[in-house]
Amino acid sequence: MKIALIQQKYYGSKSKTIKVTTKKIKEASKSGAKLVVLQELHQNEYFPQRQSVEFFDYANSYQEDKKYWSLVAKKYNIVLVTSLFEKRTEGLYHNSAVVFDSDGSEAGKYRKMHIPDDPGFNEKFYFTEGDLGFEPIDTSIGKLGVLICWDQWYPEASRIMALRGAEILIYPTAIGWFDEDSQEEKYRQLDSWITIQRSHAIANGLPVISCNRVGLEIDKKSVIDGIRFWGNSFVCDGQGAILAKSNDIDENILIVDIDMEFTKAQRDIWPFLRDRRIESYSDIMKRYCD
Amino acid sequence: MKIALIQQKYYGSKSKTIKVTTKKIKEASKSGAKLVVLQELHQNEYFPQRQSVEFFDYANSYQEDKKYWSLVAKKYNIVLVTSLFEKRTEGLYHNSAVVFDSDGSEAGKYRKMHIPDDPGFNEKFYFTEGDLGFEPIDTSIGKLGVLICWDQWYPEASRIMALRGAEILIYPTAIGWFDEDSQEEKYRQLDSWITIQRSHAIANGLPVISCNRVGLEIDKKSVIDGIRFWGNSFVCDGQGAILAKSNDIDENILIVDIDMEFTKAQRDIWPFLRDRRIESYSDIMKRYCD
Numbered sequence: 001m002k003i004a005l006i007q008q009k010y011y012g013s014k015s016k017t018i019k020v021t022t023k024k025i026k027e028a029s030k031s032g033a034k035l036v037v038l039q040e041l042h043q044n045e046y047f048p049q050r051q052s053v054e055f056f057d058y059a060n061s062y063q064e065d066k067k068y069w070s071l072v073a074k075k076y077n078i079v080l081v082t083s084l085f086e087k088r089t090e091g092l093y094h095n096s097a098v099v100f101d102s103d104g105s106e107a108g109k110y111r112k113m114h115i116p117d118d119p120g121f122n123e124k125f126y127f128t129e130g131d132l133g134f135e136p137i138d139t140s141i142g143k144l145g146v147l148i149c150w151d152q153w154y155p156e157a158s159r160i161m162a163l164r165g166a167e168i169l170i171y172p173t174a175i176g177w178f179d180e181d182s183q184e185e186k187y188r189q190l191d192s193w194i195t196i197q198r199s200h201a202i203a204n205g206l207p208v209i210s211c212n213r214v215g216l217e218i219d220k221k222s223v224i225d226g227i228r229f230w231g232n233s234f235v236c237d238g239q240g241a242i243l244a245k246s247n248d249i250d251e252n253i254l255i256v257d258i259d260m261e262f263t264k265a266q267r268d269i270w271p272f273l274r275d276r277r278i279e280s281y282s283d284i285m286k287r288y289c290d
Numbered sequence: 291m292k293i294a295l296i297q298q299k300y301y302g303s304k305s306k307t308i309k310v311t312t313k314k315i316k317e318a319s320k321s322g323a324k325l326v327v328l329q330e331l332h333q334n335e336y337f338p339q340r341q342s343v344e345f346f347d348y349a350n351s352y353q354e355d356k357k358y359w360s361l362v363a364k365k366y367n368i369v370l371v372t373s374l375f376e377k378r379t380e381g382l383y384h385n386s387a388v389v390f391d392s393d394g395s396e397a398g399k400y401r402k403m404h405i406p407d408d409p410g411f412n413e414k415f416y417f418t419e420g421d422l423g424f425e426p427i428d429t430s431i432g433k434l435g436v437l438i439c440w441d442q443w444y445p446e447a448s449r450i451m452a453l454r455g456a457e458i459l460i461y462p463t464a465i466g467w468f469d470e471d472s473q474e475e476k477y478r479q480l481d482s483w484i485t486i487q488r489s490h491a492i493a494n495g496l497p498v499i500s501c502n503r504v505g506l507e508i509d510k511k512s513v514i515d516g517i518r519f520w521g522n523s524f525v526c527d528g529q530g531a532i533l534a535k536s537n538d539i540d541e542n543i544l545i546v547d548i549d550m551e552f553t554k555a556q557r558d559i560w561p562f563l564r565d566r567r568i569e570s571y572s573d574i575m576k577r578y579c580d
């Protein structure tokens with residue numbers, strides 16, 4: 001199955017940005033992609049760089065946004081994973097991935113469960129923790145285990161998606177470097193990020209798609225100078241082997257052929273699900289065992 | 291803190307093998323190592339290549355084995371992680387890591403929780419699943435999260451060790467290649483193995499030590515020709531960065547300086563433990579959600 005990851009920059013406005021995204025989706029579809037994955041919060045700049053109530057207005061268009069991407073999915077006959085700012089009611093917002101099937105119908109929605117909050121990533125100010133759990137989204141091309149960014153650091157999330165029948169793990173994400181860090185530190189961060197996601201593939205015998213933003217986004221009002229989103233969107237197979245990867249500078253449409261039969265072969269010979277000691281895992285439900 | 295991993299071959303008999311191991315422990319101690327980690331079932335050949343009741347006799351010496359390694363730990367003033375075949379009663383055996391403190395006392399024991407069983411690794415024939423859970427072992431140099439081999443594929447195991455206060459994760463292991471596999475496949479397997487263990491470091495902000503066997507062990511009576519244990523014993527820090535690694539051919543005493551303060555610094559800025567959604571993890575306790 002051909003899939004596409006669209007790694008792109010923010011173009012200074014929502015309208016300019018979604019115009020570019022839509023053009024790239026068209027290209028991806030022409031190349032035969034059946035699934036297109038967009039990066040986290042792909043319509044706007046990464047506004048959680050700082051806390052400001054003005055940004056909540058971005059969520060006002062949530063219903064219209066869904067209509068727009070639904071039409072795009074239908075027009076280009078693709079399953080589309082979007083990442084939108086969901087307004088639920090006044091003062092209650094989510095960081096949500098909405099998946100549209102190739103007929104334009106809304107196949108399902110995942111609300112980001114793990115919310116980060118650290119310098120330059122003030123997400124707890126904007127996003128309420130998801131309350132839909134880790135439920136794969138059923139589509140015409142398979143069950144998609146859609147998670148978002150910070151979720152990628154949690155093996156619990158990917159494991160539950162696998163146990164609930166996900167056939168592929170998908171991470172729209174927005175992560176980058178601060179220019180003040182050394183090259184070595186930047187490399188270590190990137191390597192950690194790739195490694196932890198590949199580990200979810202390995203532990204569960206599932207392919208992983210991770211689609212990241214690219215480009216420098218400066219926010220003079222933030223406590224940091226800006227984030228240089230490190231791209232490196234990638235796809236690996238259920239053994240964790242990297243099938244394709246973008247670089248850290250350029251926009252890219254990464255088109256990859258995924259073998260959806262690989263999971264059975266891999267799990268049959270590396271049967272990690274067989275040997276789980278479920279009766280001994282209750283401490284996972286604790287904050288800390290003190 | 292200086293630590294040492296002893297990656298070695300099997301020398302054709304237990305007596306020859308432990309003589310070499312003891313000599314290497316002496317060397318490690320002279321180099322200033324405070325902790326020495328041995329590979330899985332380091333006293334014998336990797337007998338689970340095939341099923342044969344004769345091998346159960348190896349466990350008869352469990353009490354003597356413990357006395358021996360206790361004296362070694364005391365003599366060289368090191369904390370020693372051994373991997374022994376434990377006889378509990380007739381027909382009931384465990385694959386156990388016994389940890390001795392530098393005064394020779396038995397600091398604690400971990401019984402392998404996840405037991406593999408696939409061609410060349412018939413461990414379910416020999417070893418009963420551990421019943422001591424995932425409990426770090428308290429020693430004079432810190433709380434050691436000792437796990438064994440197959441456990442390394444389970445993020446649940448390392449997470450619980452971390453939640454129970456482990457300050458370092460330690461994997462004695464015995465894993466290798468079959469000569470009939472292609473170089474590419476061998477490389478992918480090795481890379482998966484390194485990646486999943488580094489991911490436990492990253493997810494939990496803890497250093498990881500993995501000590502593997504090396505050398506070809508032929509067993510003509512097995513369904514396979516033999517296992518070429520792939521070495522590659524390594525240590526990574528709590529960001530998953532590899533600090534040192536052995537190769538896939540040679541015996542080696544890998545001496546590494548570990549910064550035990552790193553965990554706090556790493557967890558404070560990448561606070562994964564802070565954001566766990568413990569109320570949403572109950573599916574982890576299920577075999578499968580069908």
